[in-house]
Amino acid sequence: MIPNYNERAATYKVTVNQLNKKLQLIGWSRLIVLVISATCFYFSRDENGIPFLIGAILSLGLFSYLINIHFKTKRKRQVALTYLWLNNSERAFIDESKPYYEDGNEFLDTKHPYSFDIDLFGPHSLFQHLNRTSTVIGSEKLAQSLLQTQSKESLNKTQEAIQEISEDLEWRQAFQVYARLGKDSQEIRNYIDHWQDSKQSISILAIILAFIIPALGLTSMILLWQTGKVYWFNVGVFLFTANMLLFGAISGKIRKEIGKTERIGAALLAYSEMLQLIENRVWKSARLQEIHSKVHSKNQAASALLKESSRIYENMDSINNGMAVFMLNGTIQFHVHVFRSLVKWKKNHRESINQWIEQIAEIESLLSFSNFSVNNPEYTFPNLQNESIFFEELGHPLLSKSIRVSNSIDFSQERFVILTGSNMSGKSTFLRTLGIGIILSNAGSVIPAKSANFSPLPLLVSMRLSDSLEESTSYFFSEVKRLKLIIDNLKNGPAFVLLDEILRGTNSDDKQNGTIGIVEQMVRLGALGMIATHDLEVCETTNLHPTYLKNKCFEVEIRDNDLFFDYKLRNGICQNKSATFIMKKYQVI
Structure with missing residues (x-):
């Protein structure tokens, strides 16, 4: 059950108001005691001033005591104000998806096997969604938890x-x-x-x-x-x-x-x-x-x-x-x-x-x-007893629950999936959903799924790459280097691999042949995972490895001269296309 943060915030607001009044009372009391002490010191100069001197000394003692009480009460108010901020912020996070901790942008590394591709760090990232750390080393530890197996x-x-x-x-x-x-x-x-x-x-x-x-x-x-x-x-x-x-x-x-x-x-x-x-x-x-x-x-x-x-x-x-x-x-x-x-x-x-x-x-x-x-009380811890990876109704935690579409997928039989679908059908989003599911599972966290089986595996991803003027590398060469990194890692042991429309920086024939070659490498090296592609010919590779590869797809429908996406994962190869329709509708062609 989600805590009632509104109720808790209201309680601490009352506490803050009470402590403010107490601080005002202490402030006036200190002033009065100080005046009394000064007056007693003044009259202690008289011949019979001993009682006034004693009164002055006692007043100074009381003043010191009130200063001590003031600092303790001020500390209590700081604590209460922080509780108030915390509960208000948590309520806003749940109601409005408004993050209130750091986004971990300093941990962003474009050369890491997956952190840049999966939106792990930076504004509106998984790290910011999870982060409740206030110390520097705590933030570093949370980042490390998301980057390790x-x-x-x-x-x-x-x-x-x-x-x-x-x-x-x-x-x-x-x-x-x-x-x-x-x-x-x-x-x-x-x-x-x-x-x-x-x-x-x-x-x-x-x-x-x-x-x-x-x-x-x-x-x-x-x-x-x-x-x-x-x-x-x-x-x-x-x-x-x-x-x-x-x-x-x-x-x-x-x-x-x-x-x-x-x-x-x-x-x-x-x-x-x-x-x-x-x-x-x-x-x-x-x-x-x-x-x-x-x-x-x-x-x-x-x-x-x-x-x-x-x-x-x-x-x-x-x-x-x-x-x-x-x-x-x-x-x-x-x-x-x-x-x-x-x-x-x-x-x-x-x-x-x-x-x-x-x-x-x-x-x-x-x-x-x-x-x-x-x-998120509906989320679940993955079952670690089975030597397999399976997600039932897995969703993306950064998408609002009101619009989130969840899908199930099992890698215990066919270990590698070739995913097809038209533009905007949800391929890249599902790859990122899978990636976040693997990352959270590797961290020991709950995941946004109805149930899951998980066996720890490193994650290797090629989804979001760019050319580099500084390193004088083209987009294509950047992608080749990332694929080489993935292959080298797979030679050291099994891993979960996510590839999104690879080899976009070359011609269609090279892209098709290269993609088929990479799929063959995944089979030879025992990788689990998924590759998204628009090249339907790549799907024929499943005929050569029917027990290892499987075709899945997202479909699109045209209704009343508009596109309809249900974002539900299906078996088989994508049958419908949308790119030409979209370009005609927006009068690009």
């Missing part, structure tokens, strides 16, 4: 993990919310990757002085208060200056550290919150149990360790506050101690952090497929 054992584990995550909407959305709040970026990812090579250090002398000078400074202030002698004030000023000089000697390292990215603290906090969600759950599926086992370091939870590093970075970020730098470092060498904590943290945990983040990426990828499953 898993073993049957691995596919079983992936299917189980997707099913388990899909059962808990609250957990899934909490993970998405924290990932979104982290505002991860490639800059942050690159910075963390370089931790392995980090050689930061702070000298022993600087550490000793960072303890001794502030202690001497505090001692001088106590002596000044007890004796009232100006001498101790002068000593205090000297020690204050010494503190600032020591800070100045190390401030370059600190600024270099935080200057690389301003959002590292928020990203680490988000990583921590996501890892805590993984740690706090008892998982049933083997894949999720493996992930859970990898989010600890030296018997410590990774979430707690990353939360510690997040606090360190947040404290370091105060170096950009001039008043804080002056007061905190002139008295207690605050930023020197913070930097020392960072150096120590990196030394102890820098080798583990990439492993922790990789587990977040695994979950984000699985979560994307789980969300796809939940939003």
Whole structure:
């Protein structure tokens, strides 16, 4: 059952309004307490001002408490706003097919065996349809899942993990919310990757002085208060200056550290919150149990360790506050101690952090497929028990369900299909539908089919090619190179092959003979798959290999001087043509 995203969005809208009112109340309370504190300090100068002084100190304590409450409430509002955005966006995606995550255009590779041909990445692509990742590495993992072939054992584990995550909407959305709040970026990812090579250090002398000078400074202030002698004030000023000089000697390292990215603290906090969600759950599926086992370091939870590093970075970020730098470092060498904590943290945990983040990426990828499953409850997981490929009522997931036409096809008997049909009859769309069915099956996902049997196979495609001025290659030569790639891969083992109207860049005789030759190669090399063609003579090849090849087609009818397509797959060779009719109708000929 598809979740009621409208209802959930309405609930979070109420929560946001309540938190806005609470923040206003806290703001006014802070102002009132500050005024009271200032008033008490003013009257504490009187002879009987001790009660006012106590009141001022208590008021400052209350003010600090309210600041803490303010930041916690502000964080809760950020979380609630993200939940509101998430549910509104998911509703719009289902109702209007309006994608709201990145399209993965950076993963587009025209030389990949199928990603460019199948509309895998880019605007309105399969990746964008599936994508629910917010971290850079999560996006990379999802793309990798769509570009690889898993073993049957691995596919079983992936299917189980997707099913388990899909059962808990609250957990899934909490993970998405924290990932979104982290505002991860490639800059942050690159910075963390370089931790392995980090050689930061702070000298022993600087550490000793960072303890001794502030202690001497505090001692001088106590002596000044007890004796009232100006001498101790002068000593205090000297020690204050010494503190600032020591800070100045190390401030370059600190600024270099935080200057690389301003959002590292928020990203680490988000990583921590996501890892805590993984740690706090008892998982049933083997894949999720493996992930859970990898989010600890030296018997410590990774979430707690990353939360510690997040606090360190947040404290370091105060170096950009001039008043804080002056007061905190002139008295207690605050930023020197913070930097020392960072150096120590990196030394102890820098080798583990990439492993922790990789587990977040695994979950984000699985979560994307789980969300796809939940939003499409009629979709099914392919059965992996049979050594065959069969799809019952397979449709294209990027087409609206209201106009989608599904078809069944079985490759367990005839392993390779020659597909014919007139222009616009649906040949290319069906090839892409098959391609997406294979890709999703290889990823362990549900597919838009009533039922399916699947055996993992690599996918090889030649559908969308172009010439290249940069490489000085013609369209024909580009196609020949792609076909050579397919043949070479088939020599290494079986694969599922999709070919759409190949050899269009040459004359009709060469095209026909070449296509027949490629079909013969498919038979010799044991390929499964389909080739779409307009050359009906190619269909006669099935007579030579009746147990391996099969003819199927899409037909068109002319009704009331117009074309009618039903997009239903039929057995046999296409009998009707439409190109001449269309050109005459639009007065091209």
